[in-house]
Amino acid sequence: MIYAGTMRVPARLGLVKSSLLLALPLLWITYEMLHLGPSANPAKDLNHLFGRAGFYMLALNLIIGSWLAFWPLPNNLRWLFPFRRPLGVAGTLYTATHIALHFVIEGDLSDGISAIVEARYLWFGLAGFLILLALALTSNNASVRKLGKRWKKLHRLAYLAFGITSAHALSIEKADLVHFSSIALLVMLPLSARLLRYAAKHLTSARR
Numbered sequence: 001m002i003y004a005g006t007m008r009v010p011a012r013l014g015l016v017k018s019s020l021l022l023a024l025p026l027l028w029i030t031y032e033m034l035h036l037g038p039s040a041n042p043a044k045d046l047n048h049l050f051g052r053a054g055f056y057m058l059a060l061n062l063i064i065g066s067w068l069a070f071w072p073l074p075n076n077l078r079w080l081f082p083f084r085r086p087l088g089v090a091g092t093l094y095t096a097t098h099i100a101l102h103f104v105i106e107g108d109l110s111d112g113i114s115a116i117v118e119a120r121y122l123w124f125g126l127a128g129f130l131i132l133l134a135l136a137l138t139s140n141n142a143s144v145r146k147l148g149k150r151w152k153k154l155h156r157l158a159y160l161a162f163g164i165t166s167a168h169a170l171s172i173e174k175a176d177l178v179h180f181s182s183i184a185l186l187v188m189l190p191l192s193a194r195l196l197r198y199a200a201k202h203l204t205s206a207r208r
Contacts, residue, residue, distance in 0.1 A: 022090050022093065025053040025056075025057065025090075025094060028049075028053065029046070029049045029050065029053060032049055033045065033046060033049065043101065043104065043105050044105060046101065047098060047101035047102060047105060050094050050095075050097045050098040050101060051094075051095070051098035051125075051169075053091075053094040054091045054092070054093075054094035054095030054097075054098055054165075055095075055165055055166075055169060055180075055183070056091075056183070057087055057088075057090060057091030057094065058088070058091045058095075058132070058158070058161065058162055058165065059162065059183050059184075059186065059187050060087065061084055061087050061088050061091065061158070062158060062159065062162055062187045062191070063186055063187055063190065064084060065084065066187075066190030066191055066193070066194055067190065069190075069194050070190070070193070070194075085139050088132075088135065088136065088139060088158070089136050089139050091132070092129075092132045092133060092135070092136040093136075095128075095129050095132055095165075096129070096133070098125075099125070099126070099129055102115070102116075102122075120171065121167075121168055121171035121172055122168075124164050124165065124167045124168035124171060125165065125168040127164050128161045128162075128164035128165035128168060129165075131157050131158075131160060131161040131164070132158075132161050134154075134157075135154070135155055135157065135158060135161070138151065138154065138155075139155075159187075159191060162184075162187055166180065166183075166184045170184075
């Protein structure tokens with residue numbers, strides 16, 4: 001899931017953590033833009049960097065989730081656990097900026113929509129973003145209370161969003177296939193291990 005279980009994030013820490021998580025990728029994007037050198041289309045370069053930042057943050061969130069499933073945090077590090085929810089929200093904001101820049105580059109709303117309709121890889125990108133947006137909008141303590149156990153099930157859709165956004169990244173012309181495939185494997189391998197462990201556990205229970 002994209003955000004941290006059903007653990008509530010203290011209000012006094014949520015804003016600080018979200019601000020830090022938003023600022024760090026911006027520093028990376030600034031560094032990359034300064035070191036790209038002269039570019040024929042700097043707006044397009046900036047758009048790709050925001051998309052990458054959102055993709056990396058989503059992947060990191062899911063990797064952390066799988067890691068925690070096998071190796072729970074010790075008590076003195078439990079305060080790190082709620083960072084996953086702000087990380088998910090921050091990643092969604094970077095992805096939203098990526099989508100917004102697409103429309104800026106295309107010139108207006110109608111041209112942006114036409115480009116999405118005509119390009120299949122943009123279908124994947126938009127579908128993945130809509131799932132992430134739904135998760136971000138329910139990433140608050142009120143939604144956790146209201147949805148109860150359904151909240152956790154809903155936020156498992158983050159894995160579907162990652163699969164779709166991976167398809168988006170891999171479908172882009174001149175995409176770094178090795179790079180994005182490696183990140184996808186880093187997410188899917190521990191997830192596969194979790195699913196196998198879950199299946200083995202329930203199979204053992206059924207035989208008793």
